[in-house]
Amino acid sequence: MSTRHTRVAVIGAGAVGLVVAEAAHDAGHDVVLCARTRPERLVIERSDSVRELDIPVLVDPGEAHTADWVLLATKAQDVAGAAAWFDGLIGPETTVVVLQNxxxxxxxxGPLLPAGATLLPALVYVAAELLERGHVLHRKGARLTVQGCPDTAGPESFAAFDAPAATPAASTAGDLPGERFAALLAGSGLAVEQVADFRTAAWRKLLTNAGANPVTALTLQRMAVIQQExxxxxxxxxxxxxxxxVGVAEGAALTVDDVARTFDMYDSFGPNDGTSMLYDRAGGRATEHELITGAVVRLGDQHGVDVPLNRAILALMRGLNHK
Structure with a gap:
């Protein structure tokens, strides 16, 4: 008697997509990578290793088959394009994990998914740079944060960027999507951590992006510009x-201590480390400013919170992306 492996489809062959595809593969699942174009090789480089992945790549949504899990790892502004894969990959029992800022x-x-699919938002603490198509430099970070049950730890327990090297091999799935996702990647190089207050966790992740990302993209400098200037x-x-x-107005349990915590994270990076917005600008790609700085400005307007500096930064980022 044969046992069918769990089928995992990763949409997006960028830095995050390759790292999570590697993790799902290492956890023993049948993994397929869905991309716009097929890279010649899939390579993940780290400070102590260079690894080539043997994972099939699809470039035609018409060839997709229903998966148990779909891990959406495109940039947030590319979701509409990624939706071409949804009909083929997503069935009524599929869980879609949104690995985006x-x-x-x-x-x-949610509105783009077929009826019946389960959606699980996830926060990505993976610092990785796409050096060229199919070749990723994974610098640090190996943590994904998802919603847990009410008695799981609060997000303050996971303030640091770095996480344990691997999830426990004995992890078992519960009924909640977050519990099942933690079990899915058990034994891989990514740790899936569950928090009760996901709203606060999401805003803490937004803080890590709202400062460093636009600043490095606009200056074309790496983290040293924030650490030293x-x-x-x-x-x-x-x-x-x-x-x-703005986060407090949205109901997140943030305080001024979160600013200091975020700077501790910035200072933990090497001076030559960068951000996703910097890498996107350097690579001639569109940046995620509307989902990060734009969210601060848009929600600030909704709540009557004045954000003049973020508004100015947003204007500059829009100018930078103007075609």
Whole structure:
């Protein structure tokens, strides 16, 4: 008697997509990578290793078959394009994990999913750079954060960027999507951590992006510009204070301590580390400013919270992306 392996489809062959595809493969599942174009090779490079992945790649949505899990790892602004894969991959029993930035995963992706699919928002703490098509440099971070049951730990337990190297091999699935996702990647190189207050966790993740991402993209500098230039550091801190005020208005349990916590995270990076927005700008790709700085401005307007610095940064990012 044969046992069917769990079928996992990863949409997006960028930095995050390759790292999570590797994890699902290492956890023993049948993995397929869905991409716009087929890379010649799939390579994940780390400080101590270079690994080539043997994972099939689909480029035609018409060839897709229903998966048990769909891991959506495109940039947030590319969801509409990724939706071409949904009909072929998603059935009534499929769980879709949205591995993207922002605080509106469900609102943005949910309306595009076929009826019956389960949606699970996830926060990605993986610092990885796409060096060229199919070749990723995974610098640090190996954590995905999802909604847990009410008695799981609060997000304050997971403030640091780095996480344990692997999820426990003995992890078992419960009934909640987050529990099942943790079990799915058990034994891989990614740790899936569950929090009771996902709203606060999502805003804490947004803070990590709202300061460093636009600042590095606009200056075309890596993390050293925030770590070493006092004027830039002051501006970044002010951007985060505005974002905290908006998050509180949204119901997140943020305080000014979260700004200090975010700067501790920034300072833990190497001076030559970058951000996803910097990598996208350097690669000539569109940036996620509307889902990060744009979210701070849009929700600030809704709640009557003044965010003049984020508004100015958003204007500059829109100008940067103007075609």
């Amino acid at each position: 922002g605080v509106d995963h469900a609102e943005r992706v 006092e004027a830039v550091r002051t501006l970044t801190r002010a951007l985060l204070h505005e974002a905290v005020a």
